[in-house]
Amino acid sequence: MKKLSSVVCLLAILLVVLPGPLYKWQLIELGTAFTGIRYGVFAAMAGAVLLVIQAGFFRKQTNWAVFGVSCVFAAVAIVMPLSIMNKAKSVPPIHDISTDVITPPEFIAIAPLRADAPNPVEYAGAETAAQQLKAYPELATLNYKENTKHVIRVSIDTVKSLGWELVNADVDQGIIEATDTTTWFGFKDDVVIRVVAHGDSSALDIRSKSRVGKSDLGKNAERINQFITLLNKELTAK
Template structure:
């Protein structure tokens, strides 16, 4: 370490700093040091790429110095290459996230788009208190929903129902088969618990099970509800904040459906 040049030490320090910075942005959001707009939008997706670019440029300069100055140091060149490759890989993940957001433009997904499962009054009160996104009518075009103002014309003309049916065609209700309503409610609650949901509430009489899923890094909370009907179970998962869910709600429903299906012996 003592024999390293000043520019190699700088690049090495920046390499260590990069993951720490993004962890601070994520965990700071989770514990409430700042809001999600600051942590995700400002610190991660706005300042993040700029920081990656600065690190890459400094590493490139260090690489050039290491190649020109003799005797050449393999350690200096190696550190510089890491300082270029690491930001490039992280930037690629940013671009992938943006692409995924474009492919998953909504944050409210259900297996029944004509009559999506409704949340209880308790859940709606919690959502309102937390400043969560309002629930949207599935038949309303996005152009008529304030959150989607400025959306591309080809997206703006579509409703939630159309997007869900087009994007998540594999999602479907789960047949009850021979399972009773009580058994199905218990199976859903157990599956939610195994998936790490919190605040799980069951109502056998109403045929409803609710829970809250929380992401590890930013602490984003999504409300999930299952409606146990006479012959099938429908699922709905809704993010409290943000416009795109990066496909998380559809994946969660698919996993929850699969776990419940195993417990009640259905597909």
């Protein structure tokens, strides 16, 4: 029993954790990765049942150190996917977020990189805009007293500080394009930043869009807020 429960719990954590890197390294398809995670949850539940039986009827034969590790494996394999599911339910099923939903910044240099992406480069449209405004009302055009060239240069530094891959930076045109790659699955999300002059001041808009998936689990809005927070800090410092 103790060997069976340990093996099942180990299998469960592997089925939940490994699909992300395997998809990232292009060894499996996305559908296969999600199937693996689903079976991992089932295996973790089975492992948890076996652990309860082991603790109740086979206490004398139990190696409690191994038992503890198995409990952790089962818990992680259940909690991690369920937390993702809960997150998905708490945010709108959209993947294109912009501080300007009327005339969102357009991808130019990044457009060819998204040629084979399931999500097209064009803005997702009015329905997405309505859902975004309801879920993320704080996201709006940012106005700064600094001139455009200063804002764009600090924005470039901010992009680099966040570890995004800089694809295009045109100070004169006030455009920055970059790609952020997620850690677990290696999903590539693209960002475009537009800075325009309003007299001696500047207006900045930023858009973040996923290449894959109907829902971004709130990641694009989170990324934009992260950029804004760091940019404001850098502009204050400089």
